[in-house]
Amino acid sequence: MFDFGKWTSAFNSLLLGTGMPDWAAVLIECVIIAVLVLATYTVLALFYILYERKLCAWFQCRLGPMRVGKWGLLQVFADMFKILIKELICLKGTDRFLFKLAPYIVITSSVTMLACLPWGNGLQIIDWNIGIFFILAVSSVGVLGILLAGWASNNKYTLIGAMRSGAQMISYELSLGISLMTICVFAGTMNISELVAEQESAWFLFRGHIPAIIAFIIYVIAATAETNRGPFDLPEAEHELTAGYHTEYSGIHFGFFYLAEYLNLFIVSGIATLMFLGGWMPLHIPGWEAFNHVMDFIPSVVWFLAKAFFISFVIIWFKWTFPRVRIDQMLAFEWKYLMPFSLVNLILMAVFVALGWHF
Amino acid sequence: MGIDKIKSMKREDFKDNEYIDKLVDELNATGANVVVGKMDELINWGISNSLWPLCFGTSCCAIEFMSLGAARYDMARFGFEVARNSPRQADYVMVQGTIVHRMAPVMRRLYEQLAEPKYVIACGGCAVSGGPFKNSYCVVPGVDQILPVDVYIPGCPPRPEAMFYGLMQLQRKIKVQKFFGGANRKEKIEEFFAEHPEERGEIG
Amino acid sequence: MSDIKEIIGKICPEATFEDGECLLVSVPEKKWYPLAKSLKENKDLDFDVLSAVVGMDWKETIGVVYYFTSTSHNWGMLAVKVEAESRDDAYIHSVSDLWKVANFQEREVYDMFGIKFVNHPDMRRFFLRNDWVGHPLRKDYDANPELNPIRLEDEINEDDSRVFVENAEGKIVEEPRKVFEKDEYVVNIGPQHPSTHGVMRFRASLDGEIVKKVDVVSGYIHRGIEKLTEGMTYPQILHFTDRMDYMSAHQNRHCLCMCIEKALGLEIPKRAQVIRTMMDELMRISSHLLSFGCTAMDLGATTAFFYGFREREMVLDIFEKTCGARMSMNYNVIGGVIADLHPDFVKDVKHLIEIMPERLKEYHKVFSGNLIAKNRLKGVGMLSKEDAVNYAITGPSGRGSNWSCDCRKKHPYAAYGEVEFDEILLDGCDSYSRYMVRMKEIEQSCRILEQLVDRIPEGEIRAQVPKIVKLPAGRWYQQVEASRGTFGVYIESTGEKTPYRVHFQSPCFNLVGVMDLTCSGYMIADLITIGAALDFVIPDIDR
Secondary structure (H helix, E strand, C coil), X not given: CCCCHHHHHHHHHHHHHCCCCHHHHHHHXXXXXXXXXXXXXHHHHXXXXXXXXXXXXXXXXXXXXXXXXXXXXXXXXXXXXXXXXXXXXXXXXXXXXXXXXXXXXXXXXXXXXXXXXXXXXCECCCCCCCHHHHHHHHHHHHHHHHHHHHXXXXXXXXXXXXXXXXXXXXXXXXXXXXXXXXXXXXXXXXXXXXXXHHXXXXXXXXXXXXXXXXXXXXXXXXXXXXXXXXXXXXXXXXXXXXXXXXCCCCHHHHXXXXXXXXXXXXXXXXXXXXXXXXXXXXXXXXXXXXXXXHHHCCCHHHHXXXXXXXXXXXXXXXHHHCCCCCHHHHHHHHHHHHHHHHHHHHHHHHHHHHHCCCC | CHHHCXXXXXXXHCCCHHHHHHHHHHHHCCCCCHXXXXXXXXXXXXXXXXXXXXXXXXXXXXXXXHHHHCCCCCHHXXXXXXXXXXXXXXXXXXXXXXXXXXXXXXXXXXXXXXXXXXXXXXXXXXXXXXXXXXXXXXXXXXXXXXXXXXXXXXXXXXXXXXXXXXXXXXXXXXXXXXXXXXXXXXXXXXXXXXXXXXXXCCCC | CXXXXXXXXXXXXXXXXXXXCCEEEEEEHXXXXXXXXXXXXXXXXXXXXXXXXXXXXCCCCXXXXXEEXXXXXXXXXXXXXXXXXXXXXXEEXXXXXXXXXXXXXXXXXXXXXXXXXXXXXXXXXXXXCCCCCCCCXXXXXXXXXXXXXXXXXXXXXXXXXXXXXXXXCCCEEEEEEECCCCCCEEEEECCCECCCCECCEEEEEEECCEEEEEEEECXXXXXXHHHHHXXXXXXXXXXXXXXXXXXXXXXXXXXXXXXXXXXXXXXXXHHHHHHHHHHHHHHHHHHHXXXXXXXXXXXXXXXXXXXXXXXXXXXXXXXXHHHCCCCCCCCEECCEECCCXXXXXXXXXXXXXXXXXXXXXXXXXXXXXXXXXXXXXXCCCCCCXXXXXXXXXXXXXXXXCCCCCCXXXXXXCCCHHHCCCCCCXXXXXXXXXXXXXXXXXXXXXXXXXXXXXXXXXXXXXXXXXXXXCCCCCEEEXXXXXXXXXXXXXXXXXXXXXXXXXXXXXXXXXXXXXXXXXXXXXXXXXXXXHHHHHHCCCHHHHHC
């Protein structure tokens, strides 16, 4: 497998070789990384918007965007230009500071999460021993932005949307966290690069037996809820609350919510890839040497993206198939079924690990 | 010219070319900077290809609008399918159906809630002129009495094809507008509101 | 008939009787409320359904004509005419405590005629703005546009209501009431809202997510059709019916044509009858498919909506070939239909019947078979049979509450007497039953089409109709089963070529009346599904 680490360390020694102090090299690297992350963020978000629009068109026997550019590829760029020049409306009677702050909180939290994902062999920005824990912590900041948006808009719909969102995200964070912890128990680490390295022989989903499969299913459900997507799209609930917490946002402020929604979809898929599907590791089947060798030729970035897009496909499929649940049903589902289940599953996993019942 | 750049539609396929030519002449009367002109073209390309409608319909035309979104006509092909329920995020409002006296202030307010740049399409006989209900005591005879209308689509209700034609005409109109300087659309809107003042009441 | 006369004569000796299409009882205003009470509560009479409330202005006097039917016996309709004592300060006792359906109906009459109903709990205008000057359907209404210009300011004092009560001296006094208290969390749903299916406005008072009370504010698409008809000839008024409930265009127009034909005494050719029946059923299929799609979409299952529309396009193609339009077909005319069937009609209908059962299974798989959809619809929006009768909820919504109210079975018209079909009755009384009734009615409509499609008789498509249609003096009331329930047309004629008064009794008007009853105590998300399952069309409410 090609190691991108070679490139990055070569670049680092190049910078240091010019005789600049350490801090300057780090600063330059930070700036470059920030630019790269933001660029990736935008491109991915635009890709995801088109991806979902095309997919939902196919589910619905339609064609989807196809007239702007070849196969509608330029559609999202048209949307972007438009949304950039749209008027920003700030209402009377709103808390202006919080109103303007909210979209930035949402987008910052999702950019930070994006920065933590391992993109490929050696392509990782920060790698520390609490990687997964950090991602979970940052993801909880996003809900703050949504709550602020709903509160600061001074609108009854947005307030209901924000309250729903608060209740929903805080509840589902529990099963999300516990299902990830199940895997951490299995792997014995929270370090992202070690998690990936552990899965070289086989992915956790296969290695971890029944508890890993249960954890995966719980994770996908909870992640759907975390990203406010159907059937758990209650905070937006178009047909109940017009546009939920971002009803009053226009122009690029709305654009931030819109982008963050799609990027969060990628991020939760990325985490699922990392924790269950081996991160950027190619598909290896023990014993099939020739097959494994062929798989190794596919670049690690492609593996990561392909797996993430697949998980996103499943989540998008949910959205366009299922009706929306009601708030009480949603909370009952979490607190009465999902949470106890994942707790039991955690214990089950601990038992499996202790007794060594795994591959 | 931007107006002829509608995919698979020739200039001859459109009616009312004189109107749009006149509009172009008016807009170009003051001349335009090349760089600004290019910027305008890019932005207009963006706006015209990403017209997000506001979900708004009062009667039969709204059902045809739903057909427009459904699989056979599929307005998603043009990138128009992201129907927004919140006026803040929509680009144009297609007035589908009769506007009556009780609805008029709501309609006006909806229009004011739309974020610039915003467009209005009067869709169907009722929105164009009051249609069969023109003589009624409480029907607004044409939505142009209260809003500045960009495109009129006749019909009762118009077929989805007619709606596409109207939307393409709107695209043509957008493609010649000037976002930077020149005879700005916004000035036109302000003129309209100067002619149709609103008696402001208590906001409830 | 003589039985009714005897019983009513005993209760109210002042009543006078007039035989016509149905028995018309005239009572003085003072005796009206006691009579109404016995009509409802006397077991021999038992008129428990208030079918229509028609406000009337007879120039000298002003009043109301009530139409009653009964679920327990088959006496047919009974009309009661009540005149107010004074024209300018008109009062009539409200019967909204006996028949709940009268609540909104009387508000409409107040709005249009200015008749104030004593003891009515909420005497506000229904369709027109609070600051509207005059009552448009009165014959002395001043239509000067300067009195009522297009007002662009908001309405104020929306929470102010009033009641008229009789005080101890028998004088009628006005008392103010509040719709909502000051500290209630009132959310405004509509008039521009994706799930109100048009420009309906509900003001819902919430306790957290739970709806405490719903106040229906209507009139955002009130186009004054009833007033417009008074200035037009009979053939001219036909096109309004297509634009009221545009999803029951054929049935509504069928009803109006039948009412005029009944008054003229016309015999309709057999071929026209069969064509009308088939068109009605096709319209019903199209309407129920739209309803399926919208219900699915309101619940967030967007894909199902597209599947429903896919089949609806097939029905629209059939309409387009024969009638020349996808919507607002303008097909029925007085005496028959306007054009003969397209040569492809039989083939297309057969194709539709063939694929429909498959597709219905697919819908069930995609949407209603889903656990989430079932949980959202079952046990939500309960409406007992008694309430359905009391609120006169007809059509699929009434049949979902196990009330047998199908006009096609009760008084077969057109070719319905010759075909076999089942009246779908479910006893769930909830949103799911209403939804399922619609799905099953599509099957029944296919069954009717199947029986008729090969038996369309040859012959004329239109009866000979005089060039100028003049109805004899009198009043007629006709009902048909539209897609959403019993649609009624009331025509009063003085022998002119224009009607004196036309009233459309639309099923959706009653449907929206139960919103408060069905939504209270449920969540705000349920309000949307209840509305979707009741499936009202707003222009049909507002007319």
